Amino acid sequence: MSDAKIIDGKAFAQNVRARVAKQVQDLKDYNNVTPGLAVVLVGEDPASQVYVRNKVKQTEECGMKSLEYRRDPDISEQELLTLVYGLNENPEVNGILVQLPLPDHISEDKVIAAIAPEKDVDGFHVINTGLLATGSEDAMVPCTPLGCLMMLKDFYGGDLTGKRAVVVGRSNIVGKPMGALLLNESCTVTTVHSRTQDIEEECRRADILVAAVGRPEMIKKEWIKPGAAVIDVGINRIEKEDGKTKLVGDVAFDEVKEVCGAITPVPGGVGPMTIACLLANTVTAACRQHKIEEPKVD
Known part of the structure; x- marks a missing residue:
């Protein structure tokens, strides 16, 4: 049994929101x-x-x-x-x-x-996706990948340089921008998807694994490199034996936490960070539109 760190997305998001509230107050007071x-x-x-x-x-x-x-x-x-x-x-x-x-x-x-x-705080506009793909700091970054990146940088002490990252899923909302963000952080990035041959082997090489594929508990313990950081973006509702339903991620949490170094739970992991990053993006947008120095997102 490893001592995997369970990344508390609720607490992390609370800190981001507190920082945003301070930034908003400063914008009101000084600008x-x-x-x-x-x-x-x-x-x-x-x-x-x-x-x-x-x-x-x-x-x-x-x-x-x-x-x-x-x-x-x-x-x-x-x-x-x-x-x-x-x-x-x-x-x-x-x-x-x-x-x-x-x-x-x-x-x-x-x-x-x-x-x-400049008002696209979801980061979905083709201009923002293009800016992100080319490594520009002017991009408005999609909220879910931004939240994932913030939690990863926190776990690794701010530096992801040289890490081998695997993103499971290639959606425009999470998979593709997540890959671009990790590449911009100097990771070696592989995107795997439904047509990838031997997905398990690709995942086993990852120091960082981001799962955003929408398949309940698809990623098993055997897929994980010991000590890897696992970010689970999936939100899937499945039926339990008693007929009730529960939320699970794309990662088989109970078994994967035995081998990984850190993991986000579902619920309570990535989800709360998405709205917190939306608020942070709105502050960034307001600063840019009023030509005020924007706060750093980290």
């Missing part, structure tokens, strides 16, 4: 600027409603201005784009977040492309 985050929710998806409620609550707790726009699921694509264009022009709005998924008749790509890149 007369109150960062504003606009959240757009289309339809009544239960999970999205919970996410939006949490985002609004934490935005306000940090002292920022929260603007919420709820629209019926039958809103036309053009009406939604017009709303986004209006938020782009609104000086009170520094960050815009359109909660995904959107109804089938609306193109998510079109809506994301309509958000002004």
Whole structure:
């Protein structure tokens, strides 16, 4: 049995939010600027409603201005784009977040492309993904990968240089930006996916393993290099023997923690960091728009 460090995402996120709240107060006191985050929710998806409620609550707790726009699921694509264009022009709005998924008749790509890149606090706009891929510090970094990176840097004392990193999954939201971030930190990065041959062998070589594939407990103890840092982005609801359900990650937590050096639990690991990083991105966006020196994210 190893002494794997269980990375407490809730406590980590609490520290990030406290730092953001101090930055917001400083912006108000010294620059007369109150960062504003606009959240757009289309339809009544239960999970999205919970996410939006949490985002609004934490935005306000940090002292920022929260603007919420709820629209019926039958809103036309053009009406939604017009709303986004209006938020782009609104000086009170520094960050815009359109909660995904959107109804089938609306193109998510079109809506994301309509958000002004400097207000794209989700980091999904093609300009921001391009800036990230080319190593630019001007990129707005997607919240979940940013949270993963912050926890990894904390575990390794701030320096990931030369670490062998494996990212399981190649989504535009987590896998690809995570790979780019790790590459920018001078890691040697491999992305594995459903077509990779011998995924187990690739994973076993990793000092850092980030799982973002959406398959419950796919990654087993035998896949892990002893002492590796394991970040589990997966959130999967599975049925237990008693008929009730529980949340699990992409990593078989109970067995993997016996060999790894550090691991994030599900729930309570990466999840809380996503919203904390959204708030940090909103502060960064406000500083850039007002040409104020932006706080360092670490």
